[in-house]
Amino acid sequence: MSAGRARGAWAIFAWPGLLAAATMIGLIAALIGDGLHDVLAWIALALPVVAVVVAQAVRRQ
Template sequence: MKAGQPLTTIFAAPLLLALLSVVGLVAALTGDGWRDALSWAALAGPVATLLWATARRRS
């Protein structure tokens, strides 16, 4: 990591993952149909990121 990175650079990815999680959870709780698809897609993002980071760290 570079020294002196701005806070927006440091917290951009965690903020995006948090927003995806909130959108997915709210969509899952508020309705059916297209909201189910939205919740699956939004909640798959953080899971996919976790799997990618784990695979990258092991190699």
């Protein structure tokens, strides 16, 4: 989507919504088990941090 065109709530909150869902999945995964559950939690909870780094790499204006 190009800058300049107004976008709706769905477009604005698509990434934030996905990252929030990943966070919740991660928080709960580590609660309900060990081992693989923990690994899933680390990956899911790292996504918001990764998103910041990636966004900076591709979106610097």
